[in-house]
Amino acid sequence: MSRSEIFSRIESICQTIFGECTVITEKTAATDLEKWDSMTHVTLIASIEREFGVTFDIMEIIGISSIGDFVDCVQAKQA
Amino acid sequence: MNSIAKHIGSNLYEFYDSISQICGLETDKQKHWSVSKNASGYWPRLVYQVDQNIIVPDVSSTFSEKVKSGQLPELLIAGDENIRQIDPFLRQQGFYPFTAWKGMVLSNLQNLTPQELPDAIEIVKPESVSELEQWLKIVNTELVSPLRMEESLLKSLTALPEFDAYLMQKDGIGVSTILVFESTESTGLYLIATEKSAQKQGFASLLVHHILSQLAQKSKKPVILHATQSGEPMYLKFGFQPINQFFLYRYLKSNI
Numbered sequence: 001m002s003r004s005e006i007f008s009r010i011e012s013i014c015q016t017i018f019g020e021c022t023v024i025t026e027k028t029a030a031t032d033l034e035k036w037d038s039m040t041h042v043t044l045i046a047s048i049e050r051e052f053g054v055t056f057d058i059m060e061i062i063g064i065s066s067i068g069d070f071v072d073c074v075q076a077k078q079a
Numbered sequence: 080m081n082s083i084a085k086h087i088g089s090n091l092y093e094f095y096d097s098i099s100q101i102c103g104l105e106t107d108k109q110k111h112w113s114v115s116k117n118a119s120g121y122w123p124r125l126v127y128q129v130d131q132n133i134i135v136p137d138v139s140s141t142f143s144e145k146v147k148s149g150q151l152p153e154l155l156i157a158g159d160e161n162i163r164q165i166d167p168f169l170r171q172q173g174f175y176p177f178t179a180w181k182g183m184v185l186s187n188l189q190n191l192t193p194q195e196l197p198d199a200i201e202i203v204k205p206e207s208v209s210e211l212e213q214w215l216k217i218v219n220t221e222l223v224s225p226l227r228m229e230e231s232l233l234k235s236l237t238a239l240p241e242f243d244a245y246l247m248q249k250d251g252i253g254v255s256t257i258l259v260f261e262s263t264e265s266t267g268l269y270l271i272a273t274e275k276s277a278q279k280q281g282f283a284s285l286l287v288h289h290i291l292s293q294l295a296q297k298s299k300k301p302v303i304l305h306a307t308q309s310g311e312p313m314y315l316k317f318g319f320q321p322i323n324q325f326f327l328y329r330y331l332k333s334n335i
Contacts, residue, residue, distance in 0.1 A: 037225075042175035042329045058166045058326060062179040062308075 006052075006074050010067060013047045026068035048074065084323040087182035087303045088158055090267040091325070092128045094260045097242075099123075102235050107150070111138050116152060121232075122223040125154035131161040134168045146172045146330075153330040159323050166326075174328035180305035183319040184265075188295035188302065190318075194288050202289055204237065205246045213253025214246045221272040247286045255282040257290055266294055268304040284313055291317065 007026060014024045018035050030036040048070055049055055054077045056064075064070060092113065099106040099115045104123070107114040111132040115123045132138050145151050155174050157165055166176065196202065205214040211230055219227050236242040236258070247255040254277040258270040268290065273283045294302060305325055306314050315321075 038177045038327075038329050041177045042331050045175055045177075046331055058162060058176050061176050062326070 001078055003071060003075055006071050006078075007067070009051055010048060010070055010074070013044065013051060014067065017043055017047070024067055026071060027066060029066040044070070052077070054078075083184050083186075083301065084182065086265045086301060087184060087305070087322055088128075088325075090260065090262045090265045090303050091156070091182075091305060093262045094267055094269060095123060095125070095127050097239075097260070098232070098236065101239060102232050107145075109138075109141070111135075112142065114151060120226060122219075122226040122228045124152040124226060125156060126151050127156040129155060129157040129165065129169075131165060133165055139168060143172060151330070153332075155328040155330070157326045157328065159326065162324075162326060169328055173331050175331050176326050176328050178307070178327050180307060180325045180327065181311055181321045182323040182325060183304050183306050183311070183314050183321050185291070185302040185314075185317060185319045187318070188291060188299075191288070191291050191295050193292040194285065196285070196289070199250050200282075200285070201248045201251075202286065203246050203248065205233070205244055206237075210246055210248075210253070213248070214244060214256050217253055217256045217272050217274050218270050221275065222270055245286065245290060247282055249277070249282070255286045257286055259290060259294075261298075261300075264300065266298060266300050266302045268302065271304070271310070284316075287313070287317065 011024045014028075015022055017040055018024075018033055022033065030041065045056060045061060045064075052074050054074060056073055060073050064073065095115050096106075096108075096113070098104065105116040107116070112126055112129045114126050117124050133142055142151075155169065157169065169176075203210055205211045211233060215228060215230060215233060233244065237244045241261045243259040245257050245259070246253050253274065255273045256270055257268060260267040260269055268287070271283055271287065291302065302319075304314060304319065306319075306321075311321070
């Protein structure tokens with residue numbers, strides 16, 4: 001799966017969680033979105049794991065701070 | 080190094096134990112985890128001191144029952160010992176990791192030179208209504224949101240010799256907070272926060288420096304803290320060394 005396909009599926013998950021009108025880029029970070037708190041963070045993790053059928057390692061999870069980091073993690077698992 | 084790591088953990092656990100006992104919060108102390116509960120919406124409300132034996136069948140089944148019956152709060156702290164074995168179990172229970180604190184220690188305070196505070200800056204122990212409100216506003220907005228620390232809890236804590244709260248004010252307005260907790264073997268720094276509009280101006284650093292200078296006069300105990308990723312660089316500058324990690328989990332109620 002290409003990086004842009006991964007991003008597109010993650011973008012769709014984000015819009016379900018943060019709202020359809022939320023602009024998401026790979027650079028979007030937790031500090032950019034008021035709604036991105038610890039609860040939405042764990043919801044994102046669980047949703048992305050389920051969408052791609054992967055499980056993130058705990059060390060990967062604590063290093064994730066932006067959408068691009070999620071894309072990196074999924075891509076690394078599919079390589 | 081192991082005994083230092085133990086101090087960092089035990090200071091944290093004693094901190095929550097003390098808060099729970101002193102303030103009459105409902106607690107559930109088990110051998111391998113402890114729960115500190117408050118009224119819904121109030122801080123603290125968490126499970127802490129989760130250790131590796133959480134995965135032992137007898138222990139894990141009791142823990143699972145409590146999760147299923149809704150008896151455990153939504154926040155959980157697990158130490159880093161065997162975290163890769165504990166993590167899958169916690170996830171099965173519905174707890175997901177979202178961040179980590181770095182356990183840090185400063186063993187030698189002696190080289191710290193006291194700094195003079197600029198004219199507009201004052202450091203006070205919050206006692207008046209206004210000071211208590213300022214301290215709580217910063218902590219509630221910057222640290223424990225969406226939960227809330229009650230004024231009665233802060234007053235109970237500061238009445239005790241092992242807790243010292245400090246508020247840094249600029250022109251009489253609260254900008255930074257800290258809560259110092261003395262355990263038998265170490266001094267812990269907690270709830271270090273800066274009001275949003277005052278961030279990145281060095282207030283927290285000045286406050287921590289002041290507190291460390293004071294501690295250097297009266298104690299030789301190691302100073303410990305649990306740093307967020309963004310706070311770590313500041314503590315490294317003071318000479319704190321990273322030793323271990325604590326992982327924070329949130330309970331994910333719905334099955335996404």
